[in-house]
Amino acid sequence: MRNNKLFICISSLFLSFTAFASDAVAAGADPEAQQTLFMKMIRAITFTSDGNIPDFFIFLGRHHPLILHLPVGLLAVIAFLEIFSWWRKVEIYDEAMYILCWIAAVTSVGAAGLGILLALPGGYNPELLSRHGWLGLAVAVAAILALYLKHHYRKDKIMAKRHRFRGAIFIACVLMGFAGHDGGSLTHGTEYLFEYAPDPLRQMTGRSKKTVKEKETKIKKLPYFEAKVLPIFEKHCVSCHGEEKMKGKLKLNNILGIMRRYDKIIAPGHAMDSELYALLVTEDTEEIMPPEGNSILTKEEKAIIHDWIDGGASFSDIELKPMAKPAPTEVKMEKVEVNSETVKAIVDLSKLSVEQRFVHEKILPFFEAKCTKCHGEKKDKGDLRLHTIEMIKASFEEEVIIPGNPEDSWLYDSLITDDEDSLMPPPKEKNPVTKEEIAMIKEWIKNGAKGLE
Incomplete structure (x- = not known):
């Protein structure tokens, strides 16, 4: 009993x-x-x-x-x-x-x-x-x-x-x-098991039939990155650095994923100074990528990535164009302090559209004043950085900013929330946003978050 x-x-x-x-x-x-x-x-x-x-x-x-x-x-x-x-x-x-x-x-x-x-x-x-x-x-x-x-x-x-x-x-x-x-x-990855399954079995599991890729009558030239580099990442890297798994907070399955860590892993024009390439050729078995036991890159594949970075690591160039090396000249070096004002002066606002000028004159200074202490070049809390145009665009993927929809955008919600633990900037920083700044961000996102081209 x-x-x-x-x-x-x-x-x-x-x-x-x-x-x-x-x-x-x-x-x-x-x-x-x-x-x-x-x-x-x-x-x-x-x-x-x-x-x-x-x-x-x-x-x-x-x-x-x-x-x-x-x-x-x-x-x-x-x-x-x-x-x-x-x-x-x-x-x-x-x-x-x-x-x-x-x-x-x-x-x-x-x-x-x-x-x-x-x-x-x-x-x-x-x-x-x-x-x-x-x-x-x-x-x-x-x-x-x-x-x-x-x-x-x-x-x-x-x-x-x-x-x-x-x-x-x-x-x-x-x-x-x-x-x-x-x-x-x-x-x-979720499609690993059924990627090559017969169509009847795919349909039984709720998947669509395999699509037959038709030959294009007109050959379209892809940018060098998409044609040569991205297939290497997809073959060797995305099982650990992709949509399903994101080791080291790095995604190599698309351009936006790479842009989020671009300036930390890539030094355009200098392959050997780029962590992305250095980890492919290092002799340290603890650091080498892909790790031992995984599919390793061939010499040709490593050369493609090397040449792409040495050529400027562009995502849009059709052909590889190695960066021109400046001729050595004797110049007197003077110590120049580069700050945000110096950087702003480099941008010629007269050549920008109305939306682009608004971003440079209003949005970027707002992020610099309120956000980049925790979400900038030196610190990327929550894997978010807002110190450059490229980083702001990359935030679209994680729904930090949803163009046309401020209410569902994390950025706007964090400025108006009543939860002190989620409020941005944190109350302890004693740097609160004003009503005018909140209204500005809301209106900018509502109008499509334009000006980041």
Whole structure:
């Protein structure tokens, strides 16, 4: 009787947990809430709610791919043996099965724990990470439940208890399948598995048919970057620096993603001084990109990136045009202090449109006065910088500025919010924006945030 009550309690806990996970995943109307829910939970239980992740946690988390294959294989073997036992009506190595259940339960909990540590720094698709996390925890709970049921079946050999054990094992395997698929999507991208699948299978999974690319009658010349450089990034880099995963807060899957970190990783005209290229040719095995074990670049591919950076790292030139090297001249060097006023003087406002002049005369000075202390060249809090035209344009991708829609733009919302923790500039800076400045930003965004050409 006591065992039956305990079984009911554990089953109720398992069902409640999976229902909770299901609700968290199904709340598709608010993806941010899913991320907040899962990340808030794991940071609370690891005491890292302040965002400071100890290096040791990250070190442990990277062992997640190493251990997760143990419960995957063990649960599959246990399920297979149970099917064979049911089919042949025989008892197969009961003690060995019990030991396998113990190992499967322990390694499932270990894999879930290391997965939590791996997820702490972020950099993954929030919705996919949330679903994978809940499913991984559900697998661990199902494995523990199966161990409990196996333990009690061994005592009295009641078939009803064995059927419950079998049910728990098969539920664990089903959950494991979905969790494994999401884990693969986090690592390789959501289309990795079905990219080359037959059309009927793609349609069964809710995907469209593969598009047949028709040959263009007229050959269109692409810029050198899109024709030569971007395909190299897509082949070797975007699995870690793309839409699904963004290691080091770097995205190399499109121009806007690169622009966000452009002046930190690229020195136009100087390939060897550019972190982007230097990490491709370094002899340091700890720093080299891509990391050991991944697809490495050929000499030709490295040469293409080298020549592109040496040629000015332009995104629009059709042909590679190496930057002209100035002839050496003897000049008397004088110390010149360059400040924002000096930079402004370089821009010839008379040659700009009305919208461009407005940006240079009003918007840029506003950002410089109110924002660039935390979101500028020296500091990029929240991975946001607003000190140049290019950086402001790059912010469109993250919905910091949504042209034509100030109410949904994070920039405008942060200026008028009543939440002191979200208000920008922070109250502690004692540099509040005026009503006129708020009205100016709102009107500029409402009119399309023009003038950044």
